[in-house]
Amino acid sequence: MSAPLIVPGDLGDPRVLRLLEDHLADMFATSPPESVHALDVSGLQHPSVTFWALAEGDALLGCVALKQLDPAHGELKSMRTDAAARGRGLGRLLLAHVLEESRSRGYRRLSLETGSQDFFLPARTLYLRAGFVETGPFADYALDPNSVFMTREL
Template sequence: MMAISIAVETPLQDDVRALVAQLNDHLLPLSPLEFQFKMTVEQMADSDTTLFVARDDEGRAVGMGALKAHGPELGEVKRMYTVPEVRGQRVGRQLLDAIVALARQRQMATVMLETGTGDGMAEAHRLYTRYGFVPRGPFLDYPDSAWSAFFELRLDAEQAA
């Protein structure tokens, strides 16, 4: 098990651009292009988005995930990806921990996400449901389609409990 460090970084660096390209390639065969809601590295660099990059002990970028703010109440998980060689080593879980911790720190009520459907996304669905995300309907301007699955994690319910 390798040591992973997770930090907020800019997406505008070559190894992160390479991760984004790998993620896009991974998603390509899984659903029609019009149902792939990808953020470019330029969009990821906007002030409303915080990107976490996971690096191994050699400093190699092995995963990423972002929190995009849609106003003060709603955070969205975007661009979650880990390279195949570290899958099963809880890198995705650590990235989600960082994203959700930031949402809590900002006192967001809810964190939501859109992801694909089908066998290619089964691991992602497992990660989110184990974490406590529950399925929900479309949010923001996402279309309702068989190609998308939507999840949410209520943070305000925890504070009330």
Template sequence: MRIAVEAPLQDEVRALVAALNAHLRPLSPPEFQFQLTAEQMAGGDTTVFIVRDETSRPVGMGALKAHDASTGEVKRMYAAPEVRGKGVGWLVLQAIEAKARALGLARLVLETGATPGFEPAWALYQRSGFAVCGAVLDYPDSGYSRFYEKTLTP
């Protein structure tokens, strides 16, 4: 598998976004799902990473959204069902962290679901050095979200 920064306004990336949204839809109420569209990910403050398999089919994604000079947010993490457990999420998080460091960001944060079904995501973030924290950015502390942060050392 290979990972690269790609433009989100591609049909293949839109299909990954749709698959992620379909996966998330039953897990928490829609008003507590904070999903970026492909168009929103195309902004200059967001870097999108796409993982492709040996046939060049996209099988995973994630994005880094820079909020200010010190804080970046991990967004839209997804691995296709057939590649889950094969390191796709780890690969994406490593790329996001490397980009955040290159931008000089001091901290990464993220919001994910707090309901059953999100356990694999929690395990990935914790294995990657993220710690549970209070609400971040402008997310509501609803009980449907779990928040993580990681300090990036120079």
């Protein structure tokens, strides 16, 4: 089997759509609707957003997006690893890709919003290990007990 590759994501690919549907289903199953900030396909098609897929052969293993908030600040969005592929370090691979892309764009900061529930503990742990620190709301977010806001200076 070939090594996983991160490629521009095709938002019309049924494999991508299934992964995003699974992502949104988990978000709505875990958080109140007003606290779900995951982007749907139309949100990922916005010109400020770049979307990538993680593929290994014909299998789609994950995805991630980067939203430009301003010329110096990006936001990590829609990071997801397929449930069957978890535990392989693919989240670290996706995060490293977005950090590298953020630096190449000249961003000075990368921020994210994730859930405060136990379901999100693996994600929060990954971000902390990658140098993110908890912070307050950024961009259009408001303080929410169901959200954890994190940022990393680049």
